[in-house]
Amino acid sequence: MSADGRGVVGHAGARLLADVAEVTGLTARFGEVLAVLRQRRGGHDPGRIAVDLAVMLADGGEAIADLAVLRDQAQVFGPVASGPTAWRLLSKLDSRVLGELALARAQAREIAWAQRIETHGGLPQTTAGGSTVPGLVLDMDATIVLCHSDKESATPTWKSTFGYHPLLCFLDNTREALAGMLREGRAGSNTTADHITVLDEAIAQIPDVYRHGTPVLIRSDSAGCTHGLLAHIRSLREHGLDTRFSVGVAITEPIRQAILTAKQHSQWVPAVDTSGEPRDGAQVCELTGLVPDDGYPAGTRFIVRRERPHPGAQLSLFDTIEGMRHQVMATDTPSGDPTNGPIQYLEARHRAHARVEDRIRTGKDTGFGRFPSRAFAINQAWLQLALTGIDLLVWTQMLLLDGELAAAEPKKLRYRLLHVAARLTRTARRTHLRIAETWPWATDLAAAFARLAALSQPIT
Template structure:
């Protein structure tokens, strides 16, 4: 086979120097430093009456989070950051990382959560100064100052025996973590690592992670909340808890929770007059063909449910291969219902607002690309810490996009950011007692990356 001309005469050697790989990820480490995250984690991991470690444990946790945001999948991938020692200074080895993760007790995990909340207040203060926290988008408009929290669970398959891993309802084997994401910012606020057989509609788990997520939201922004989850959350216990949270003084809490279609709901559907159906809306706010919405509240006995709860129904023609109930097969429509306590807005808008919960699937996919998809240890406690660092990695990417990037890059997925920004190489140049990281001037996104470093450097220190 004839060789192509571009490779003729090319050889590869391993004797280069002063070249930094994955130079863009240095910006993530700077972001953690300048927002106060690294210092807050160091405080959370501090141990009294103990000889200081060679590697500050807060810095070790930060570096693992940066590694995960950069695409690392195993603890041994910390060697990518160790390669950047000329810029970063000494970086912990893989054995040291293992020891640091093993040192995170339940009490320290709680301190880490508190540290994240403090740092988030500082980050959101910068967003407010720059124009405000992003608004959640629904049907071609936005929800203003409402902070939207989406809760969902996902299966993480494990391919070896790990503590508390078990068979799942999908006939796989592994864990079934549940998490909460902020739709406004993309931050991964709270999560709980659960055994694989944990139920999808476990109200206790929903309440736990939602409570932790609300404490992550800076106090001034807790006044107007929207909680969304799918049908797995339609339990009396959860809805009663959400209703109680809405009674907190100075807070308005709306919920939009999937509602199970049982016998009573199916009976109400058969009684629903044809004239009460209205066309559904698309994500852009346009009329959606083949989809309608209607309200069932007046046809159901909801006396045992929270006061003010409404049940809204959506129907659509099923797509090929859709799994339908016998009722739906006979009727020819596929039905979905949800419960809400929101009294304002059209049915179409409320249904579109609920359907926007599907964006959480993208958040989960991004998290699985950044640590959630693979747990490193046989020990459950270490895997819990790994999940906490996955949340921090997601936050760092979200903060990078909101504080340092604009245009298409501010909307890019983590994989695209790695390909375009984080994995760019650079040359380290010394001169006049200074170090300069020289990015390739021909790199298509070099101006954006240089600007991002400047914006990160300009973040004021936390008080």
């Protein structure tokens, strides 16, 4: 083994991410927003630094020092800023600048969606209970990010750990990370103001052509079942948005009494699994009319699911006595609408909210599982760049890949495409990346670069 190889580079596939940022206009728009932060004419473009950080996070980097992987391969990634330069940029990204960067990301998303429609005919559709869910589906959820050192606003959490408690919103159709808010560890799970802020930021990321006239379903666990949030979702209809909610409901004493009443007098029907087939041992029933109004928006329906508990399930005392595990959800999807289906479908549609756990799990491997600074403001900026990195991965998949790779989680995508080695050759004043022909996914990567070159370019 010797360390004298020449013309060989690693992480060659990550060049796709940087190019996707170019063809969607993200790099140009970040450059426009951050132009005022440029210190000298010959220095690094701040917008390009921000994109390089997002590419690094999408590629699996965990710290600013990991920019060295891109910086030391200038033949592939061009000039990349040093760690101290990147630190200085992050320290200048206040809430106003982050808001402008979010607007720039929304503009790039509009182009990415237009390119997707042009090449594939439409956006991916989400499914539940064996049926297609019409329109767009937004999933909100919070998670705990552990901190192993003292950081500003890192506090004890409700799980008796220490760290942050960010609140996030993902688009289930595409897996894009629409919005996120970094919060201190003791932030409440069902804080109405935080949910409204993140939801509004997420909706602002949706292009106008989809925001108005397209059904938008907002899903959350019981943390989102607050009168303030549900009323806000309802109020969005006054602004031309066709919004509905589907949220979990905590099983309180009135809910328990409604379940007992339904047990005696209501008709239970078999629940369905993800493919729409009856699920053995699970039933659903509508509780609407049995649950006290208690300030819920008009038209709110309640649906309960009961099933035999699986081994190891954590049951409440009520579930232990009844011998069944119960879960309740609320929605304002009206009954009698053939496009929305029976209560089995509505309950299965809500349970599909669990997919957001996968988005958060993979997101923690794409930047927001580890925050680099003691300063809260820098960590806020880091979260937004991590969400940008997640978007770059999703846009790469939905525009350039197909089959298994189009649905692969980031870890698999990195292992098969992004981290591939290649040889650099120069012919006729052009630089070529040559991937080993025996690499199993070499043709997939070559095809992705070909599709990238064929995409319509934004007008600058």
